[in-house]
Amino acid sequence: MAENLWTTDPREALRAHPGFTLASMDRRATPGWGGDKAQGKAFMDSRASLLSELQERLFAEGRVGGKRSVLVVVQGLDTAGKGGMVRHVMGYVDPQGVSLASFGVPTEEERQHHYLWRIENKLPTPGRIGVFDRSHYEDVLVVRVDELIEESVWSERYDEINEWEKQLVESGTTILKFALMVSHEEQGIRLMERLDRPDKRWKYSTGDLDTRAKWHAFQEAYQAVFDRTSTEHAPWYVLPADRKWFSRLALTEILTRTLVEMEIGWPSVRWSPEVQRRNLAKSMSTASLVESYEDTPAVVTEAMEETLEVRRDSADLLDADPDASEQRIAARRAEWLTDLEETLAHKRELLAARDDAPALTADIPGIGSKTKKAAKSKKSKKGKKKSKK
Amino acid sequence: MAENLWTTDPREALRAHPGFTLASMDRRATPGWGGDKAQGKAFMDSRASLLSELQERLFAEGRVGGKRSVLVVVQGLDTAGKGGMVRHVMGYVDPQGVSLASFGVPTEEERQHHYLWRIENKLPTPGRIGVFDRSHYEDVLVVRVDELIEESVWSERYDEINEWEKQLVESGTTILKFALMVSHEEQGIRLMERLDRPDKRWKYSTGDLDTRAKWHAFQEAYQAVFDRTSTEHAPWYVLPADRKWFSRLALTEILTRTLVEMEIGWPSVRWSPEVQRRNLAKSMSTASLVESYEDTPAVVTEAMEETLEVRRDSADLLDADPDASEQRIAARRAEWLTDLEETLAHKRELLAARDDAPALTADIPGIGSKTKKAAKSKKSKKGKKKSKK
Numbered sequence: 053m054a055e056n057l058w059t060t061d062p063r064e065a066l067r068a069h070p071g072f073t074l075a076s077m078d079r080r081a082t083p084g085w086g087g088d089k090a091q092g093k094a095f096m097d098s099r100a101s102l103l104s105e106l107q108e109r110l111f112a113e114g115r116v117g118g119k120r121s122v123l124v125v126v127q128g129l130d131t132a133g134k135g136g137m138v139r140h141v142m143g144y145v146d147p148q149g150v151s152l153a154s155f156g157v158p159t160e161e162e163r164q165h166h167y168l169w170r171i172e173n174k175l176p177t178p179g180r181i182g183v184f185d186r187s188h189y190e191d192v193l194v195v196r197v198d199e200l201i202e203e204s205v206w207s208e209r210y211d212e213i214n215e216w217e218k219q220l221v222e223s224g225t226t227i228l229k230f231a232l233m234v235s236h237e238e239q240g241i242r243l244m245e246r247l248d249r250p251d252k253r254w255k256y257s258t259g260d261l262d263t264r265a266k267w268h269a270f271q272e273a274y275q276a277v278f279d280r281t282s283t284e285h286a287p288w289y290v291l292p293a294d295r296k297w298f299s300r301l302a303l304t305e306i307l308t309r310t311l312v313e314m315e316i317g318w319p320s321v322r323w324s325p326e327v328q329r330r331n332l333a334k335s336m337s338t339a340s341l342v343e344s345y346e347d348t349p350a351v352v353t354e355a356m357e358e359t360l361e362v363r364r365d366s367a368d369l370l371d372a373d374p375d376a377s378e379q380r381i382a383a384r385r386a387e388w389l390t391d392l393e394e395t396l397a398h399k400r401e402l403l404a405a406r407d408d409a410p411a412l413t414a415d416i417p418g419i420g421s422k423t424k425k426a427a428k429s430k431k432s433k434k435g436k437k438k439s440k441k
Numbered sequence: 442m443a444e445n446l447w448t449t450d451p452r453e454a455l456r457a458h459p460g461f462t463l464a465s466m467d468r469r470a471t472p473g474w475g476g477d478k479a480q481g482k483a484f485m486d487s488r489a490s491l492l493s494e495l496q497e498r499l500f501a502e503g504r505v506g507g508k509r510s511v512l513v514v515v516q517g518l519d520t521a522g523k524g525g526m527v528r529h530v531m532g533y534v535d536p537q538g539v540s541l542a543s544f545g546v547p548t549e550e551e552r553q554h555h556y557l558w559r560i561e562n563k564l565p566t567p568g569r570i571g572v573f574d575r576s577h578y579e580d581v582l583v584v585r586v587d588e589l590i591e592e593s594v595w596s597e598r599y600d601e602i603n604e605w606e607k608q609l610v611e612s613g614t615t616i617l618k619f620a621l622m623v624s625h626e627e628q629g630i631r632l633m634e635r636l637d638r639p640d641k642r643w644k645y646s647t648g649d650l651d652t653r654a655k656w657h658a659f660q661e662a663y664q665a666v667f668d669r670t671s672t673e674h675a676p677w678y679v680l681p682a683d684r685k686w687f688s689r690l691a692l693t694e695i696l697t698r699t700l701v702e703m704e705i706g707w708p709s710v711r712w713s714p715e716v717q718r719r720n721l722a723k724s725m726s727t728a729s730l731v732e733s734y735e736d737t738p739a740v741v742t743e744a745m746e747e748t749l750e751v752r753r754d755s756a757d758l759l760d761a762d763p764d765a766s767e768q769r770i771a772a773r774r775a776e777w778l779t780d781l782e783e784t785l786a787h788k789r790e791l792l793a794a795r796d797d798a799p800a801l802t803a804d805i806p807g808i809g810s811k812t813k814k815a816a817k818s819k820k821s822k823k824g825k826k827k828s829k830k
Contacts, residue, residue, distance in 0.1 A: 112643040139535050147531040147541060148524060148574070154537065185537070240725040244733045247714050247721065248784050249744045250777060254501040254708045261720055319643045325636050331650055332636065336629040344633045355638045388639060395637050 054094035057087035062302050068278040068288040074271055079235035079294040092301045099308050100144050102365045106311035107145040109318060114179015116319040119224035121176040125187045128232030129270060130260050131242035132293045134185050140300050151176045154185040167191040168216060189277055197269045210280035217286040226310060227286040230303055232293040236267050312366045326398055333402045338409055345399045356388040443483035446476035451691050455678045457671040463664045468624035469683040481690045488697050489533050491754045495700040496534040498707060503568015505708040508613035510565040514576045517621030518659060519649050520631035521682045523574050529689050540565045543574040556580040557605060578666055586658045599669035606675040616675040619692055621682040625656050701755045715787055722791045727798055734788045745777040
């Protein structure tokens with residue numbers, strides 16, 4: 053298990069509090085993290101299974117009528133690492149539960165609408181995580197720097213955005229806003245790399261230098277964004293981005309902690325597993341019912357261990373009283389095991405009613421302790437729970 | 442390097458040729474693959490870097506005006522593994538280059554349009570890979586089985602779909618259609634698992650048993666789909682799906698080989714790297730220009746080795762004459778090294794013009810051979826080229 057070397061909650065260490073000054077931020081710093089790059093990567097990867105399960109729970113909640121969603125806004129200048137960040141986050145969760153949207157120069161149609169129109173069209177539906185590569189903030193960043201519209205218009209937008217985001221939060225969307233702030237020096241080196249690598253030249257645009265020339269104006273525009281739109285309901289997190297591993301670690305951790313605090317459980321169902329199992333069994337041969345029966349303990353205990361591990365990680369993050377949370381985990385384990393005993397008893401009953409059923413042992417080894425299959429799977433999994441999907 | 446144990450091109454082994462009979466297909470078979478599960482997984486993972494780079498090239502091509510795209514249609518009954526397959530494929534490529542769409546029961550709005558309307562809205566734009574979880578084929582599958590419309594209507598659709606797909610292919614979209622065919626027995630076991638696992642019950646719907654009861658009608662409807670829509674321009678690949686590792690291996694390999702045969706290169710650019718480099722350098726400090734200069738050989742040779750590895754893998758797949766392809770690779774390497782020499786010479790020239798530049802060595806160790814950094818990176822990469830993104 054990788055060591056948790058966060059010395060301060062990154063939501064605290066990286067938040068744009070009132071008085072935050074972008075100009076004095078060290079873009080190579082790693083605020084809140086007490087480890088090095090290798091430790092950071094290892095710890096980030098150790099979040100994979102937690103993040104993956106929380107996202108699946110959110111998705112499940114949305115499927116049964118839940119209203120909550122999460123919106124991750126990623127802003128930053130060229131080469132800050134927005135694209136890599138999006139790919140990175142998507143790698144930890146099921147892409148089918150993510151709404152990905154990228155906002156470039158508005159199209160003709162988009163220009164004919166209010167600037168929030170195209171954003172609203174791409175908001176995550178309940179149960180989903182929306183990931184925005186650029187966002188409505190372009191309408192107070194590039195629009196302001198390039199003087200695309202009058203100041204009297206864009207200067208009204210900060211309050212309008214705050215109000216709009218507030219309504220979004222009230223309707224169930226948790227908003228996380230991340231600004232990846234690369235230094236002027238590092239941007240130069242990264243642009244040079246695009247010029248030097250024949251396989252990356254297609255990413256370079258001659259307009260990139262024009263934007264770079266407006267560096268200071270963009271810094272001012274970002275400062276204004278932080279001053280005016282880092283609200284209680286939708287704060288900004290400003291991530292130093294000269295070290296990509298750190299900005300990824302920080303976003304991963306903030307997203308994880310946010311999902312943990314949402315306390316998302318598995319939805320309960322409105323039908324009876326017993327009734328459904330009996331009906332399903334009617335369509336199954338005795339051989340496959342036996343196979344299913346024999347697999348049950350390993351399959352269920354493996355899932356139980358994963359769920360309990362997520363609970364334990366979550367409790368750690370919530371700084372819960374360790375004894376109390378161990379008690380809760382033990383209670384949850386007992387519930388799963390009772391459920392499993394009922395499942396097995398029910399399957400034995402279904403099999404007993406068949407003439408061609410073989411003799412079954414009443415107890416299957418492994419219940420209540422890790423079975424061989426579950427233990428093996430633990431070791432090999434890397435967070436993406438692909439094995440049984 | 443994992444061993445390639447395909448004994449037959451999977452596009453040949455799995456294609457629904459005329460006379461293909463679904464009823465006689467063994468759903469646990471692994472047609473064309475001469476290895477076991479562990480070998481299959483290892484080989485599939487060894488395709489990651491190739492698939493990732495080919496997708497990036499396709500995306501790059503689309504950005505500079507290319508018209509080509511790829512559409513991956515995934516069909517199958519409940520529990521066949523469609524969702525897991527989509528997540529699996531997305532894990533190998535950059536999700537930002539993928540258009541993911543899932544087609545469930547049509548909405549009220551969709552019902553008011555032609556059945557292809559909602560499909561057309563989700564087609565991949567140039568440069569993208571579209572991945573469809575279910576598709577327009579639902580309109581000759583569930584619609585036929587559940588008798589939602591009259592036979593005289595759905596029976597016309599096969600030809601209509603063929604014609605529509607033909608136009609799509611002609612406009613630059615390569616269509617790959619995959620049917621994941623799970624056995625009735627295995628479906629029962631997988632549905633039972635959803636009932637047995639408290640964390641998976643939300644995925645189960647009481648309607649699943651109604652659909653299962655129509656098993657034979659669905660098999661007939663699929664057989665009709667294969668008979669009537671497995672065309673030259675858009676053939677069906679029928680994947681036995683009782684072993685998930687095999688269906689994933691097969692789809693990965695077919696997608697990879699298809700992309701290889703599209704012969705997608707990196708786009709050439711219309712501006713001069715020298716001019717851009719000179720302009721960019723003006724905005725850079727001497728220290729960062731020196732840093733960029735010193736990093737250049739490692740950065741460029743690492744990228745070169747990756748590109749050449751992709752070329753080698755591609756040549757193997759195309760069954761090219763090994764000597765001829767080695768010659769072509771050597772020529773490509775020479776081009777890269779010449780480009781690198783020019784880059785370095787140019788950077789030295791830019792630095793020489795500065796008063797505060799340190800003395801530079803004319804030759805940097807490592808050019809033309811793997812540098813330490815590149816060699817190290819080779820070992821650690823797992824296909825996803827996250828390091829420099």
